[in-house]
Amino acid sequence: MAEVLVVVETTGAVGAAGGYGVKKVTLEMLTLARELGEPAAVVFGAPGGAQELGAKLGEYGAVKVYAAEGEQITAHLVAPKATVLAELIRRVQPAAVLIGSTQEGKEIAGRVAVKLDNGLLTDVVALAADGTATQVAFAGSTIVKSRVTRGLPLVTVRPNSVTPTPAPAAAPAVEAVAVALGENDTLARVVERVAEQKGTRPELTEANVVVSGGRGVGSADNFKLVEEIADLLGGAVGASRAATDSGFYPHQFQVGQTGKTVSPQLYVALGISGAIQHRAGMQTSKTIVAVNKDPEAPIFELADFGVVGDLFKVVPQAAEEIRKRT
Amino acid sequence: MNIVVLVKQVPDSGAERNLRSDDSTVDRGSASNVINEMDEYAIEEALRIREAHGGEVTVLSMGPAGAAESIRKALSMGPDGAVHVVDDALHGSCAVATSKVLAAALRTLSPDLVLCGAESTDGRVQVVPHMLAERLGVAALTGARKLTVDGGTLTVERQTEEGYEVVTAPAPAVVSVWDTINEPRYPSFKGIMAAKKKPLRTLALADLGIPADEVGLAGATSAVVEHSQRPPRSGGQKITDGGDGGVRLVEFLAAEKFV
Structure with a gap:
C-alpha cells in the first residue's frame, strides 16, 4: 500500500527539544490518511522531536516517521520545510500529502505545489478515499467538492473537521531525512522568538x-x-x-x-x-x-x-x- | 525603494457571494466588487515606506477588465502607477497558475519589495506570497504586523500562537501584512482626481510569454467537481431574560452534555 504523508503540527516551543506535543489536527489527518493508504508522519523541528512524538503518532496509525530536524529547519521560515517535503514526495511517491490548514501549513503546501507543478486544495474538511476533497467557502455558505487534477492529492486539512480515532500501529520506525537546501531556502531568518503568556486554555482553532x-x-x-x-x-x-x-x-x-x-x-x-x-x-x-x-x-x-x-x-x-x- | 503592491478585486464579503453554476468559478458578475480589504493595509504600508525612504509604488493586479475600477481606487490612495494583467484566458486560474502570471509580471517590474495582504476574502487560501517567493527565488515574510526597512534589510514582526517572532530577510522579498500593521488612509478628493491621470498599463499573457493553456480553467491544477449552498442555519430557541436567563442557558448546555 502506498504511503500517505502527514506533516505533523506540533505544540510547544519550536527550536528546543522537549515539551513537544502533537496538535489535534495531526491526529485528525492520521485518521483521514488511513482511508487513503499507509500513514507516514513527517516531523519538522529540533533534534529528538520525532523520537519524542513517535509513540503518539503510532497510536493513531503512523507506520513510519520521517524526521527532518535541526537548526536549518527551526531558524528559517517555511522554505526549508517545503524543499525537504518536495524531495520526500519525489522519493516516496505517496498516494496523498496531508498538511494542517494553518498559515504555515498552507504556505508549505503552496511552495510544494509550485516546486512539483502540482495542484493543491486548502481548508479541506473531508477527504474521500478517491481523493475528492470537501471545502467550505464564502464564510461557510457554500460547500465545494474538488479534486487535484495535476499531480497527487496535496491538501491542507482544517482543524476540527474529523474525530481523531486511534488505530495503534506497531511503534513506528523513525527515519532521518537529509536536509539538503538551496541557497534561497535560508533567506528568511528567525532572529528572535518571544513567548507570551499562554496559560492552559486550548488553542482557538482546535478547541471543542x-x-x-x-x-x-x-x-x-x-x-x-x-x-x-x-x-x-x-x-x-x-x-x-x-x-x-x-x-x-x-x-x-x-x-x-x-x-x-x-x-x-x-x-x-x-x-x-x-x-x-x-x-x-x-x-x-x-x-x-x-x-x-x-x-x-x-x-x-x-x-x-x-x-x-x-x-x-x-x-x-x-x-x-x-x-x-x- | 521600488515597491509593488499586489491588489485583488474580490466580491464584497459583506454581500451574498456565490460560485457560478456553469463553470464553478467565483461569480464576479453579479456580486458587488471591491478591493480586497487586507490589500489596503499593504498599500498604506507601501506609501509609508515611500514617505520615509523615497522611491515608487506600483499597483499590480490580475483580473478581468472590471478590476480596473478597483485599481483606480487603489491609485487614489497615493501609489504612482499601476499594471493590470488582463486576458480572457486567465478566467478560472488556480493559485499555481496565478502565481506564475504574477511572478512573470513582477519580473518585468524588478521591485525591491513586493507587498500584499495576508489573504484575500474570497479564496482565503494564503498561498500566493510564498508561491511568488518560490518562483522568484526570494524570501517571503508573511503575516507581518510590523515592517522595518533598513537599507537592503527587511525585518518583520509576526504573530505566532506562542507569542511573536522577528524575522529578517534581504530585499528583494515578498511581505504580506495583516490588518494589525497600520490604519489605511482614506483617499482624498485630490487623490481621487489625481488617480484618473496616473499611468495604468495593461499586460496580456502574450506580453508575459505565457501560453494560454497553462492558465485559466484549461491549465488549472485542480477542479471543482460540484458545489452547493450550505443549508442556512435556522435559529433555535430564543428567550428573553426574566431573571433566570443564565440558569436556563446552562440548562440548555447541560441537556446538550456540555456541562
Missing part, C-alpha cells in the same frame, strides 16, 4: 468549546467574564473584530473574516451582534449559543439557544449555575 466576546463586553477588564465561562467549560477564548479593534482582547484571538476560522462543538457568543465579518469565522460550529441585549441581533438567526438580556446579569448567573452543577 470556544467562548467569544464582542463589543457588548465593553472593556478589556470585562473580558474576565468571557474567560471565566471559557475556563468553566474547558474552552478557548475568542473575540469579535469589534472587540479586538477596541483593544478589549489581543488580535490573535479574533474570530472572523479577518481572523481565525473555528468550528468547535460549542460556540458561545457573548455581546456579539453577529455581523457577517464574525459569522465568516464561526458559523460552521456545531452548536451555537448567544447572549445579547438586542433582540434583533443577527447572531440569534444562527443560535440554537439565545438569551436576550444583559450579559452582565446573565453570564455571572450562568457561571454560578455551572459551578453548582460540577
Whole structure:
C-alpha cells in the first residue's frame, strides 16, 4: 500500500527539544490518511522531536516517521520545510500529502505545489478515499467538492473537521531525512522568538468549546467574564473584530473574516451582534449559543439557544449555575 | 525603494457571494466588487515606506477588465502607477497558475519589495506570497504586523500562537501584512482626481510569454467537481431574560452534555 504523508503540527516551543506535543489536527489527518493508504508522519523541528512524538503518532496509525530536524529547519521560515517535503514526495511517491490548514501549513503546501507543478486544495474538511476533497467557502455558505487534477492529492486539512480515532500501529520506525537546501531556502531568518503568556486554555482553532466576546463586553477588564465561562467549560477564548479593534482582547484571538476560522462543538457568543465579518469565522460550529441585549441581533438567526438580556446579569448567573452543577 | 503592491478585486464579503453554476468559478458578475480589504493595509504600508525612504509604488493586479475600477481606487490612495494583467484566458486560474502570471509580471517590474495582504476574502487560501517567493527565488515574510526597512534589510514582526517572532530577510522579498500593521488612509478628493491621470498599463499573457493553456480553467491544477449552498442555519430557541436567563442557558448546555 502506498504511503500517505502527514506533516505533523506540533505544540510547544519550536527550536528546543522537549515539551513537544502533537496538535489535534495531526491526529485528525492520521485518521483521514488511513482511508487513503499507509500513514507516514513527517516531523519538522529540533533534534529528538520525532523520537519524542513517535509513540503518539503510532497510536493513531503512523507506520513510519520521517524526521527532518535541526537548526536549518527551526531558524528559517517555511522554505526549508517545503524543499525537504518536495524531495520526500519525489522519493516516496505517496498516494496523498496531508498538511494542517494553518498559515504555515498552507504556505508549505503552496511552495510544494509550485516546486512539483502540482495542484493543491486548502481548508479541506473531508477527504474521500478517491481523493475528492470537501471545502467550505464564502464564510461557510457554500460547500465545494474538488479534486487535484495535476499531480497527487496535496491538501491542507482544517482543524476540527474529523474525530481523531486511534488505530495503534506497531511503534513506528523513525527515519532521518537529509536536509539538503538551496541557497534561497535560508533567506528568511528567525532572529528572535518571544513567548507570551499562554496559560492552559486550548488553542482557538482546535478547541471543542470556544467562548467569544464582542463589543457588548465593553472593556478589556470585562473580558474576565468571557474567560471565566471559557475556563468553566474547558474552552478557548475568542473575540469579535469589534472587540479586538477596541483593544478589549489581543488580535490573535479574533474570530472572523479577518481572523481565525473555528468550528468547535460549542460556540458561545457573548455581546456579539453577529455581523457577517464574525459569522465568516464561526458559523460552521456545531452548536451555537448567544447572549445579547438586542433582540434583533443577527447572531440569534444562527443560535440554537439565545438569551436576550444583559450579559452582565446573565453570564455571572450562568457561571454560578455551572459551578453548582460540577 | 521600488515597491509593488499586489491588489485583488474580490466580491464584497459583506454581500451574498456565490460560485457560478456553469463553470464553478467565483461569480464576479453579479456580486458587488471591491478591493480586497487586507490589500489596503499593504498599500498604506507601501506609501509609508515611500514617505520615509523615497522611491515608487506600483499597483499590480490580475483580473478581468472590471478590476480596473478597483485599481483606480487603489491609485487614489497615493501609489504612482499601476499594471493590470488582463486576458480572457486567465478566467478560472488556480493559485499555481496565478502565481506564475504574477511572478512573470513582477519580473518585468524588478521591485525591491513586493507587498500584499495576508489573504484575500474570497479564496482565503494564503498561498500566493510564498508561491511568488518560490518562483522568484526570494524570501517571503508573511503575516507581518510590523515592517522595518533598513537599507537592503527587511525585518518583520509576526504573530505566532506562542507569542511573536522577528524575522529578517534581504530585499528583494515578498511581505504580506495583516490588518494589525497600520490604519489605511482614506483617499482624498485630490487623490481621487489625481488617480484618473496616473499611468495604468495593461499586460496580456502574450506580453508575459505565457501560453494560454497553462492558465485559466484549461491549465488549472485542480477542479471543482460540484458545489452547493450550505443549508442556512435556522435559529433555535430564543428567550428573553426574566431573571433566570443564565440558569436556563446552562440548562440548555447541560441537556446538550456540555456541562
